[in-house]
Amino acid sequence: MRQRLLQWYAEQGRDLPWRRTHDPYAIWISEIMLQQTQVKTVIPYYTRWLESLPTIADLAVADQNQVLKLWQGLGYYARARHLHQAAQQMMTHHQGEFPHTLPEVLALPGIGRTTAGGILSAAFNQPISILDGNVKRVLTRLIALKRPVKKASKQLWHISDQVLDPVQPGVFNQALMDLGATVCLPRTPDCGACPCSDFCRAFQQNMQNELPMREEKAPIPHKSIGVAVIWNEAGQILIDRRPPSGLLGGLWEFPGGKIEPGETVEDCIRREIQEELGIEVEVGDRLISLDHAYSHFRVTLNVHHCRHLSGEPQPIECDEIRWVSLDELDQYPFPAANVQIIDALKQNAAQ
DNA sequence: GATCCGTGGAA
DNA sequence: TTTCCAAGGAT
Structure with a gap:
């Protein structure tokens, strides 16, 4: 399953700006921008941000108005405020470098388990799994999980740990997300193009269109x-x-x-x-x-x-x-x- | 654990 | 037009 996915990614994976670098700062910026935000929306913001604030030190000393202006239109503005604060923390506590250990990264504002794993695996090839929206959907279908994703997060994290490729975890995490973003889509997944359909319980049960289970939402005032x-x-x-x-x-x-x-x-x-x-x-x-x-x-x-x-x-x-x-x-x-x-x-x- | 926190793409 | 929902985290 790993090799099939990695082979597919080598041929069909997307060429995205933040995949052309191993600079943890640039990858960090992309990971934060990509939280709850589509790739297409992020790309122009990412490019402009790195031109304006190319290093951790540049971000740390920037004015908050400039930081928020660069973020204007992206939404969830706490992400920008936390980036600013985290850069300042790196200047005072990490000699201006992006930290290399999971506990240090998780201690930074705005970075949770998925974002930490995404950065450390992509920048340093550390074997740390992720569980973003794409991976949740892929894994849910892989095991034909028939209960709400929110109540199965512990189980899904365990699966993500199990499937992670120990040799190239960075590439593997990217491949898993690409599969979710381009093939294992929320509605009408393209199982004919999927390198993992042989291993997919949902596909075997023809339940790919019913999973993951829909979550009920509160009405909006x-x-x-x-x-x-x-x-x-x-x-x-x-x-x-x-x-x-x-x-x-x-x-x-x-x-x-x-x-x-x-x-x-x-x-x-x-x-x-x-x-x-x-x-x-x-x-x-x-x-x-x-x-x-x-x-x-x-x-x-x-x-x-x-x-x-x-x-x-x-x-x-x-x-x-x-x-x-x-x-x-x-x-x-x-x-x-x-x-x-x-x-x-x-x-x-x-x- | 439930709620808060934006915006725009896509069907 | 409405609805879903996207590389989630903080409180």
């Missing part, structure tokens, strides 16, 4: 939000930086908040701006309304132009506030939904 683009006399716009952890932590945004039952958008914006920033605004025309999905809820953003009337803005429920011109907005990291607002502002200004 919806919120309506009032958002303010507040202009001052100088033609500048007020933005705020979100608290350093939690949802979209450290990113900049246009201020606003949830519309309460019975409240109009205008009422909501006036109230939220008073509560968050301690100022009075006049709510004007609607700029744009847009829907956006986060990981645990959906929102409709109702964005209005506002005019600053009175009071000095205070960072009451945020980390920092700043008046900026339309052109300066590009220097700040914003969530994807706010990038749409900026685009609408620029289209307005161009008219």
Whole structure:
């Protein structure tokens, strides 16, 4: 089974940028970006990141705004904050080098068992197994596991340990993931092209389309939000930086908040701006309304132009506030939904 | 152990 | 359009 998979990988494996290096820093960056994120999405971010921050030392001394700006649009922004922190830890505790032992790597923020195994096996060919989404699916079908993956994680880790090739564990882990990503697909796997179908219990039982078992998900709530683009006399716009952890932590945004039952958008914006920033605004025309999905809820953003009337803005429920011109907005990291607002502002200004 | 944490590709 | 879900980890 190992040899069949390794042979298949030699012929059919993907040529990906991070497979052309053994630099643990570059491989680490790729592994973090690839968490819950498709390869196609990651590639341009990966390339740009390594051009801007080619070494651990560069990342460690970088400004957090620069780090988050390089991450803008990738989501799960704690990944970027943890990369930043981990690089600083490597400077102080590991002489600026990426550590070589599993306990040291696992002690770094943002790195769990799968990411640690991925890095150590790919960079140093250490025999450490992984269990990412691809491997879970492949192994689940290989043994025809008929119970929810979440409740079988111990068993799947054991199988991953057992199948790992002791001679070339790095290549083997990559091969297992490629099989999951290109052949052993979530829906309608291409078993005719699979080098392991002879060994696959799910294929033998014709259950490849039913496994892994579907997990049930909680329904996602919806919120309506009032958002303010507040202009001052100088033609500048007020933005705020979100608290350093939690949802979209450290990113900049246009201020606003949830519309309460019975409240109009205008009422909501006036109230939220008073509560968050301690100022009075006049709510004007609607700029744009847009829907956006986060990981645990959906929102409709109702964005209005506002005019600053009175009071000095205070960072009451945020980390920092700043008046900026339309052109300066590009220097700040914003969530994807706010990038749409900026685009609408620029289209307005161009008219 | 359940919940939190983004975004976009693909069907 | 809706739904699924992707190289998971932290709390």
